[in-house]
Amino acid sequence: MNLELRHLEAVCRIAEAGSLSRAARRLGVSQPALSAQLRRIERVAGGELFLRGRQGVEPTPLGEFVLRKARLVLGEMDALAAGARAIAPHPSLRLGCILLVLVDRLLGELEGLLAGQDIHVSVEQSATTLTRQLGAGKYDAALYGEVNDYEVPLPQGIMARTLIPKEPFCVRLSATHPLAARERIALAELADESWMMLVEDDDGGPEALVAACAKVGFTPRLRHRVTDRKMHYDLIAAGRAISLSQPTAPTAEGTVLRPLAGDPVTGRIRIAWNRAAVSTRQAELLYRAAAHAYLADVDNNPFHRAWWDARPELHPTLDEREP
Template structure:
């Protein structure tokens, strides 16, 4: 593993918080995920960075050395990114308003948003960057390298990145299960999680708490998942198509030949779609437009899913697609 800036930020956050649990909360990660990341960083650097005790963590000698470097490296890189962004924009003032840089996690929502923006503003130059890491996308927005990020969080987990990023909720979806159309449970209107206890699983990776929340949901259903394959969307679909696994997907997952998606009984898992930007980044004039187009893209995706429509019609028809839109701190 090569050391990255996000690793240095994690080390700094642990030192400042004095606790892995508090640092994980500040970074928007699950504590086990941060602990695993710290172990990988320590293996890369050749020794322990923190001593663990009953009252938290304390930097070792090696940890102090690394922290000293982070106090130099992180501000310098942030300043470089901001200066480069300002230089690039000032060098082309005539195109400043037409450039829109979007980032997103892997999934159909980013592509649908690009399509809607291209139709709404044909002269805009829209570029995209995809990443499985929500934290990386938040850092790119903070550094001024992206104007907006479209990403998600599990349930009510806090958004990633620093507090001064602004987040707005696009929609909230239930998490569905993806099955072969001839799977024994495919004919059911919804599937009990416990009925899938003997299956292997596939989903896209992320650095939030979704994996932990899924494991907890399985425990409540009375089993531990046998195996989880974390890979890109196309590979997840392939694993389901060949019968290797069942998949976890958002309710808006597009119709795919040979596959069906089904809601899980009781909705044990949900996913929030979020749009984030930096208020001081100079794009408040178009934030409302991008947010409206993102919500429209989600509504379009929901409308193309018969399974989602049937789920929405359940519970006396009182469910609403996407949930309520509200400000996220």
């Protein structure tokens, strides 16, 4: 095996995280997979790179040497990519997103604000994978969500800005559900339900739901993991599951959205970008486009419009003048 850039990145992430488990989360892989990869890297390097202990990992002298060289190589590769994009006649904007409601409108907003520039938008299932790929150069910018106090780790060289600092998650359930007629639902009333989550909820969502449910006396049954939006709605309409939802989500036949009393689970939306690939002006235009896309969905549900209007301090800061 020859050492590749991904191997050097893994070594650097392990050192930065201080433990294999934290590094695995940041890299979007399982801990056993990262441990196996590290053993292969160490065989090529000729010895142990880290000492493992109860408190985490510490680089060995060989590890310190490999880390110094790895950081130099990765820095040069970042500089090469940034330099090439800087002199390209019409560089495209590569935007990665997780499946947020505003993504449906975002491309149209970007085409209006970044007229003449090629824009490529891709959807990832994992926020951790998304930000890792942003740091690795696959994307120039990323749009993602975080739940409650959880913060998605960001690689070096990445800038971030909060678009929506807080929004209350609501619940989507079947229109025939006994609680569907309620204007607002207490979380404790959903103790016997089966919950549907995304395939990879690494934005803090499952942990936040479990913690909120524990406060009112039950453990939620997280049974379904579905990424297809239509299947997601169909399962809920059939009464087979319920799910947390952004309050800006659209209506779906056979389902209803209801706010949760006391806002036990909240989210925020953030934008991150590689400062070597995205200019200050582009970052501002991206923020503006995402803000317009979010605001266009506030009226999807009257309960969220009322909540939103009562909290002007949460609204995006929009200066419509050219940056």
